[in-house]
Amino acid sequence: IKHPLQFTWTLWYLEPDRSKSWEETLNEVTSFSTVEDFWSLYNHIKLPSEVKVGSDYSLFKQGIKPMWEDVQNKRGGRWVISINKQQRPEILDKYWLDTILCLIGEAFEASDEICGAVVNVRPKGDKISIWTSNSQNRNAILEIGKIYKERLGLSPKTSINYQIHKDTMVKSSSNVKSTYTL
Numbered sequence: 001i002k003h004p005l006q007f008t009w010t011l012w013y014l015e016p017d018r019s020k021s022w023e024e025t026l027n028e029v030t031s032f033s034t035v036e037d038f039w040s041l042y043n044h045i046k047l048p049s050e051v052k053v054g055s056d057y058s059l060f061k062q063g064i065k066p067m068w069e070d071v072q073n074k075r076g077g078r079w080v081i082s083i084n085k086q087q088r089p090e091i092l093d094k095y096w097l098d099t100i101l102c103l104i105g106e107a108f109e110a111s112d113e114i115c116g117a118v119v120n121v122r123p124k125g126d127k128i129s130i131w132t133s134n135s136q137n138r139n140a141i142l143e144i145g146k147i148y149k150e151r152l153g154l155s156p157k158t159s160i161n162y163q164i165h166k167d168t169m170v171k172s173s174s175n176v177k178s179t180y181t182l
């Protein structure tokens with residue numbers, strides 16, 4: 001038998017297309033709930049470093065849309081890691097895989113707070129984030145951030161920021177207020 005995951009996860013792909021609204025560019029790819037089905041999907045699709053610049057992959061718990069407005073996201077925020085262009089070749093794909101393995105492998109105590117993860121492939125520099133559902137739940141957010149940094153093997157001098165979606169929505173992603181920094 002296949003090895004079941006604790007949750008069912010849905011992969012989304014955002015294809016940049018200026019002729020469409022943002023929501024129209026979001027495509028639901030497929031869902032999986034076993035380790036084996038995850039790996040066959042992962043080995044079947046392009047890596048973040050191979051997709052068109054401007055694209056996103058999002059991996060969210062089934063039923064949660066990868067957008068601020070979803071009821072599970074609207075009061076939440078995200079731990080964001082910025083990857084500069086020089087770093088892309090070697091760490092973008094590694095960090096993305098580490099991130100999704102943290103999610104599907106239940107690396108976080110506060111796994112109920114976890115909504116999903118997003119990788120933004122951008123010309124100005126890539127971002128990988130983990131979205132949580134309640135920006136007021138300080139203890140859970142700090143625990144998730146601490147474990148996330150460890151799992152990625154980030155050095156203590158590399159900081160990650162937690163941004164509340166309400167702050168991100170009103171600002172372009174460059175100068176968003178960070179509520180927590182680890």
Ligand SMILES: CN(C)c1nc(=O)c2c([nH]1)N([C@@H]1O[C@H](COP(=O)(O)OP(=O)(O)O)[C@@H](O)[C@H]1O)CN2C
Binds near residue numbers: 067069120122
């Ligand atoms: C329902 N709805 C419209 C809506 N709902 C959303 O949830 C949502 C958006 N719109 N997003 C739009 O993409 C732009 C780039 O953000 P980016 O995160 O790709 O980051 P960059 O600025 O391209 O680095 C955002 O400025 C926003 O326009 C982003 N986003 C998450």
